[in-house]
Amino acid sequence: MMDPEIAAIDAAMREQGKTKADLGRLLGLDSASVSRIFGGKRRLQLHEAREIQAWLGGTARAIEAGGKVMPMPGLVPLYGWVGAATESRLTIAEQNLRGYVPMHPNQQHVRDAFALEVSDISMVPRYEPGEIIYVAPNRWPSRGQDCVMVTIEGAGLLKRFVRRDPDLLVLHQLNPDKELHFEMAQVAAIHSVVGRG
Template sequence: MRHEDVWRAIDALAAEHGLSASGLARKAGLDPTAFNPSKRTGPDGRSRWPSTESVAKVLSATGTGIEAFASLVTGAPALPRGRAVPGRRIPLIGLAQAGAEGFFDDGGYPVGAGWDEISVPDVPDPNAYALEISGDSMEPVFRDGDVVIVSPAAPVRRGDRVVVRTKRGEVMAKELLRQSARRVELASLNPAHPGFTFGLDELQFMHRIVWASQ
């Protein structure tokens, strides 16, 4: 376990609750500067660990279990980058490339040529596919170059991370804030980026992210 993994997990926990790192510290009753970049290194330039008391307070404040936090630290569930893993092979393209025509059929299932493949642990959905994240709108949870596994068959609920493709060909990875009979409201996990609201008639599909490599 590395210092940066623990700090990344704190950043990810903050983002999942729509907070900055200082906002998370404030929510936990800590000094708002407790998680600032300047507090992550000592005067000698060496990396510092957050205190166990600080971690305990943010877990309590956000209702997060230690197992869930450990998953954020390790990046689990994760697919080792550059190594084959047992299971099955599914199609893979870049997030930006997914906006082009010819990669999905009318039902939102992956079709056509141009897909690469990736080995993943068994995913029960026969139409599952993988997208390589581009950009920083999902940081710190998903970073540029991470690969997410998407399941068209998985039920989508509020708070799920999803991939959305509009009928205009826009493809984005976001968090589902709420869905009504007519509209869908999406949030960027990176608070520096805006959210989006679409009418259901503007969307080609919305699929749930079920796995990620980090």
């Protein structure tokens, strides 16, 4: 099944008599890259989506309206990156919106659901860099469930939930294999990971 954003672009192109070769010329992509976009193997970058919207005259159901990126039904926002404690930072804010991705089935009926991109190898082999994770915000995970913990400094950490004591949060990292302890005073938010892709 085609991504809703790509399906809307495809329909608008057909309606206007524009071809995939035309799209490739617009974006400076070869035919194989364009095929990967329509086959769901390559995501559109935000600047590419904007170029396409301008090219199609805004008819592909607003990816951008009034200067603001707008979601389409069935999509969730893709924010920033999430990774190791000392390297990556995550701020869930509109200015870090990278685009939209199809909603994971486990996010249906989840208010303010979003997605993140994994940036490092701290959870390999479970998650690889560049992989997308789907999040249910402000939902405490079950024991053994993966989660994103956001520190008060703004660091976003993808780890496995071990336990929560009154003053301590314990998480598990796979690579290198170790248990991490955080005082609850350091924790700004915790979100459950409900899918990957």
